[in-house]
Amino acid sequence: MLALTGMMIYSIGCDEDPISVGEGILPDEDFITIDTLVFMAKESFSYEIPIVTSGSQTMFAGETDKHRVESIFRFISPVTLTPDTVRNSEIFEATLSLTPVYSMGDSSETLPLYLHEVISGWSTTDFNRDVFETIYWRSKSVADTVAMVGDTNQTVFRLPRELIAHWAQQEEESIVTPGLVLRSDESANSIIGFRGPGGENGPELRIIYGVSGSPDTVTITQNARAFAAYMKDEPDLQNNIIIQAGVSTRAVLKFDIHEIPKGALIHSAELELFKNPEFTISHPEIGDSIFAHQLTDNNKFLMRTANRARFNTSVIDSINNIIRYSSLVSEIVQDWVTVGENLGFIIRDNSETLGLHRTSFYTETGTDEALRPRLKIIYSRI
């Protein structure tokens, strides 16, 4: 009876709703004051980083006045390149079909494309531009064609039958076929990207074989691929913020926020950048996908991915084409003032393997102060 009475009184009488009385007697150390500070960037620069391109969704080939790009690929096991039936038969024809999904340069221009036989082995693990430099391929192409920039029809190469027979022989000897390099030449003024494997319209190797008068066809679609891209115009990376896909380049941005006390609560930290059209190369089919990462190693340019923040864009001045990029980097800044070290941000394009577009931003030394990078922090002191 006592327990029941107690529980009744407790459940009826107890009230856990907060009250507004009492703040006046709390000690000063309990009070949370909210401040806002705006910091201008202390330092910025860009750097090239040979990104891993193996497994990219697109294979690129071509040249412009600003870029050069080549791709490498091969058709791989466990899909049998040349089944026994093909290996022991006569090969009548072999064609390689590529579907364009990307272009840079004037549409309706033509782009000569070449396939070269690779004669050294290569691995798809962590393949980047530096690895591509170590690969040997025959200088004389095994196939060539001309593609129309902007055309969505398939580009078809006719491969020599001897090459297929050579691959079949290698496969019988359990040798991984090295594949082909896809490239253009120095006369080119455009770049085409072709869809990678997976889904419809990926690369197709079609082999017609068999007995004369009764041919069969086998189509092989699986392949390993990668690309290597280079900048030709050599912009001043040290004094500009340049985010380049494909090549690629990233930027480091540093702020001195020592005025924010250690242990402060960061309610909002907004990083603002303004696009600089001077070095920007847009690609309308690839939207903005720029992120700010927390830099964790100054020497190796290591970065954290878990707390990265995406930039959103807004047009500040459509006449003068001023576009503002802003990103909420509250988690990164909170880490700086809590347990981490403030080494700055890495700004990078998340679509680094999807194209060769470039975004440039005004730096902390820009003539127009209103367009310089800034970090606005709203925080509480405890």
Next chain:
Amino acid sequence: MRLRTFIIIAIFVTSSTDFLEAKGGSAYSRFGIGERFHLASVRSIGMGGASIALRGANHFNVANPASWSDFPVVQFSGSMYYQNIRSDDGVQSGGIGSGNINGAMLGLPILPSRGVTIALGFMPMSNLGYNIETRTDIPGGHQATKYIGNGGITNLAAGSSLQLHRTISIGAMALYRVGLLNYEWSNQFSIPGYGSAFTIRELDLRGVAGQFGVMYSGLLSPRRDGEYGPVTIGVTFTTPTRLNVEEEYKIVYGTGVDTTTVRTGTIELPYSVGVGISLRADQRNIFALDARYEPWDNYRRFGSADAHLRNATRIGFGWERLGRYDEIGAGFIERTTFRLGFLYNASYFNIHNQPINETFLTFGVGIPLSGVAVLDIGSQIGIRGTTENNLQRDTVFRLFFSLSLFERWFIPPIIE
């Protein structure tokens, strides 16, 4: 058998509730170790808290372990409370109601002829409890700031009494003091893009203390053989306590948790000394007067004194009119015990250089149940603090219940 059943139920109930953390309270509990509890028994609650010199075989008095020498049989006592505190700062007011288990004790008289009783149990020492929220309109939305405190310190007790002489009893109790003090601050925004965040400071405290008591009833001769003298003097002393503390300070933001600092240290609690005197005016009327002193100037938290604390003094006075338990044919009112008291507490809080004092009127009843149990109800109604100097005045109402059960154990078998 009934007592053992009740003990099992009580253990089940207390283990299934967070009884080590008291709930609710006043913003004054933000300071020190929270609001100090001085619960001797629900009987003494009704008597202004006077307990140091209060004897009685039917009530478990944890204020003075020497009083356990009066137990003739096994006694179990458990209590719970409800309180409602209405706070007023001169501009606005608000109230919080809360309740919890208030302790339990088991006394085993292993040698009643010499007053040797072993006692085990727990009782609260302090309560930290406040829940404050303020809301401010800002461009684009509003901001809510919250200040929450909860926790407290509980004494786990084990002790014994001994009757040195017909008029002198002594007692000692070991106290294991354990507790958690949590302080939370948070800012929450209704504006998109503004991250809400809060901090938590948690203190885990553990330490030991000793409490000693003596009762002397030989000032005047007893009126009857076998009774104590009508005047009893009691003295208690509780040793200073060094609590080992582990403090963890966390910042929580978004969905992540970061523990930023952990430090260990000590909190030094001062000693406590009390004196009391009781007078049994006749067979039914008892008066008691208590005074306690705790030098909170000696308090140290991680080596630093706290300017918000001061030495505390507590004076209680009470009167009890005993019911006629043993009278056959007595009605309910005749069998019921009534109590009345007054309590003045110069608390250990000193906020904005203003001492915080409290005064209470107390009432209580004791209702015998079937000869082997007593239900005690005690209440306190009082005022604490002031609205001057940006402080607040609390109007406090507390209601206590305790049930005491008695049973004879260890009955030797009859050998034919």
